[in-house]
Amino acid sequence: MARPKRTTKEKLLDAAEKLFARRGFHGTSVREITGEAGVDLALVNYHFGGKKPLFAAVLERRGAMLNEERLRRLAAVRRAAAPQPASAEAVIGAFFDPILDFLDHAGPGWHSYFSLLAWVNNSPEWGRRLMSKTFDATVREFIRALMESLPDAAPEDIFWGYNFLTGALTLSLAETGRLDVLSDGLCRSTDVAALRARLGPFVAAGLRGLAHRDAR
Amino acid sequence: MARPKRTTKEKLLDAAEKLFARRGFHGTSVREITGEAGVDLALVNYHFGGKKPLFAAVLERRGAMLNEERLRRLAAVRRAAAPQPASAEAVIGAFFDPILDFLDHAGPGWHSYFSLLAWVNNSPEWGRRLMSKTFDATVREFIRALMESLPDAAPEDIFWGYNFLTGALTLSLAETGRLDVLSDGLCRSTDVAALRARLGPFVAAGLRGLAHRDAR
């Protein structure tokens, strides 16, 4: 067989990723996860030490890779624009594009992963601590870059703008299917190309709108 | 006593609203709800027929009121602009302002309710059907109005723009506290005035950005 021989740990992470993304933490049982993975119930505790640590492991597995790619692209757009600050569009692209590229070219795991991220991001409970732990350092770097790109904007507007930006991205990644229903099938939540074409222009224009609000 | 004498049903709806918003559907037990409400465990099933119908009742209780207020304001801005179509800013305001006003002037129940809405909106599971059932008719009306306000924009862009708009609103209403952490306390998720000042300009500029993308 040419298959890469997935280990038990990987099988569990994949299954958990898929089910947590779909039904949330409390809505998914360890038995469902091990069933989906095709392994014994007790192996979650053997390999990860419990359900919560498994959830954390799912979040962190791809988180590091995403952070690296984002910072790599941010450095590239900064280098390309130096000594001027990079444009807001370019910074936003460095933030979004890794996600969209992973969705396009990498396996279906990323798909579930981003749905899960969306779920965690909008959940006010303990999962948010993990979110901060994994992503805050990178996000702060991007916010700093945005402030340089939009020197007219007040810091408060950058922070709120980032909040809106994340919200728009998050809901899109959640792929709730609501877009499909409202548009009677004209648009599809799963259409990455359509999302890619519109998300950047929307938030770039939105951020500039906030900046102009200050300068008015 | 001057209190309005809350009935058991109302106590249960209030308690469920608060807890569902904080911990989600699966993360909240019926026992927690009845404990918070100070009533007997069995009364959830007596009055509502189960946990799921209770959740639906929570969602629908304030949903009707929100729809009415939104449509009332939409009609007002349309009337004020006639025979021209209303501006995108005005339409967006008719969509947002009822929420912000309820947050400002009405009781803390609305606060929990919008957090809950945010939770449901980003959840890919069965809760979304309720969301559609309660809000779709009104939302379609707003999308129609936006198309009239932005005749240059393609319908697809309006739908995607509405998606982004809802995402930005939703994450803000979830009040995850992430904004507070990232800004080191400079901004607060609970600051309705700050949200009000920025959300409208952001999404209006974003929508116009999408429209210009078509006309480029």
Added chain:
DNA sequence: GCTTGTATTGAACGACCGTTGAAGTCTATT
């Protein structure tokens, strides 16, 4: 005051939850 229908109580049901530990299997090293 008795009856009728609605509301509340308290106890219990079976089902499923996450986790555990002892026993067993497998693989690699000596």
Added chain:
DNA sequence: AATAGACTTCAACGGTCGTTCAATACAAGC
């Protein structure tokens, strides 16, 4: 072949889940 260590299996634990039901309290109409 024997041993050591990592991995897997199986059965079971106590606890909590949503739901049910018979018994009781309460209020209004005759």
